[in-house]
Amino acid sequence: MNIIVCVKQIPDPETPSASFRVDEAAKRVVPAQGIAPVVNPYDPQATEAALRLKDAAGEGKVTVISLGPDSARDAIKHALAMGADEGVLLNDPSFEGIDNFQTAVALAKAIQKVGPFDLILMGRAAADWDMGVVPTGVGEILGVPVVTVAKAIDRTGSGIKVERVLDDGFQTVEVGLPAIVSISNEFGEPRYPQLRQIMLAAKKTVQVWSAADIGLGGDETGAANRWLPLEALYVPKVESNVEIIEGETPEEKARTLAQKLRAAKLV
């Protein structure tokens, strides 16, 4: 079973609000000092899903693709240390500032270059821009059905059965292969890379492909060619009108709070 997993490196979403800065003129986030970028939290779950399916099939290959700067190699290495077989880094100066739509085009071209696949797995969204459009986009470009926000995947005779998370419940769907599935946090804990695997991963190859290597035209990449131009990026101002409840003891504060909530008809 040939499975392709797409992963992304992002700024750590647990970065404290106080350390978060935006360069408004350049319309980009200033990396927080001393806080290393991380693998998008949903992506190890996509890798985990791929590894479980490969194990169940008893054969196959898991190829990891990431589009990003040189440091994105770490996101690929993480997946290789979990047990994926090969890695491809899509790296080109023209990728700086491109949007999710251009990313989907680039990933689709890279996937075509990797070769035939049974399944493409991705996290349900990247926690930085939180758009969640890339899985569907790659599916539309490649003409492959897409099942989003999965919590479980099982092989059937000719395809897969997927349990999806809906706003107010769950849905079970069946789809033939090849297909694309985006994985949600409900999928469960991904395996943690063991030391031996981390050492093995160091020997696995990570190919680096440029925009030209995947046949991406000059008008398809570059921030100037975004499908969804970014007009402004800023940190929203928080106006504080808080009333700190005074009191000598916690009990007195609680009493005052209860009275104020009643006066405001909130309880």
Add this chain to the structure above:
Amino acid sequence: MSGILVIAETADGVIAPISYEILGAARKLSSEGGGTVAAFVAGGEALAKDLIAHGADSAFAATNSALPDGAAEVYVPAVEAAIQQSGADIVLMGQTSLGRDLGPALAFRQKTAVAMDCVDLTIAGGRLRVTRSAYGGNARAEHTWKGSLQIATVKAKSYDPTEADSGRSGAVATIDAAGAARIKVLGTEKATTEGVKLEDAPVVVSGGRGLGDPGAFKMLEELAGLLKGAVGASRAACDLGWYPPAQQVGLTGKTVSPGLYIAVAISGASQHMAGMSGSKNIVAINKDGDANMVKVSKFAVVDDYKKVLPALIEEIKKLG
């Protein structure tokens, strides 16, 4: 030609509340020069007429039986027909299970972009401009479109729903198109939650990692019970296994906007704020007076929740 097409959804056979909110957004854009408002719904003419009563100038009833329970791929050709017939250059839908899939599927099919989960929409220079949250609520991003067709999904509770006016009239057209179903839906089940549903609760009492103890949620449940509310939790608390993930409020959890949100030992990281910043009144109970949650709240008690909560529960019981 320009205009707005609203993709409405149904729940239990009637128009879903979020669709009236999208109509509210569409009417606002229309008043800013966005053109007329057409609405689309998978279902019969009665539903289409309901949308007209709620602010649409015309409506499409997509009657193909494959649609209501089908995946987004089944919807795309039907929505494309409605775009063509209405001449709309703006397509709006809710950030729902359907919208999350249909927005991008339609966008890539039409070779244009979709902005997901928008909180503010406006017409500037005859074109759509939207604001959405990024980086877990730490940043706001404003977008326009390169392509002529502008598609956006709208975050729940961002706009007030429109009211029904039975005096309104407009044309209803039917659409029969449907896409091939490569994805077969085998079954759908509703999540069962005990007590008040989190998203609908008038009061939400939430706890975070700062509780330091999963047992503390019992106290939160008692307070929520007294106030006829529901209990929520931060992602950090859910990740620790202290409370069920279905009750998670935040970026990767539920979005709530109750009349009263009581945040107990939650610092207010962007991950959590993204799910509750629409609350009408926030009360913070936190040891740290500098916590982000304290800053955004109406009332804050800066003290140990272990002492404050039992006293608050007693005081509220006394108030009756």
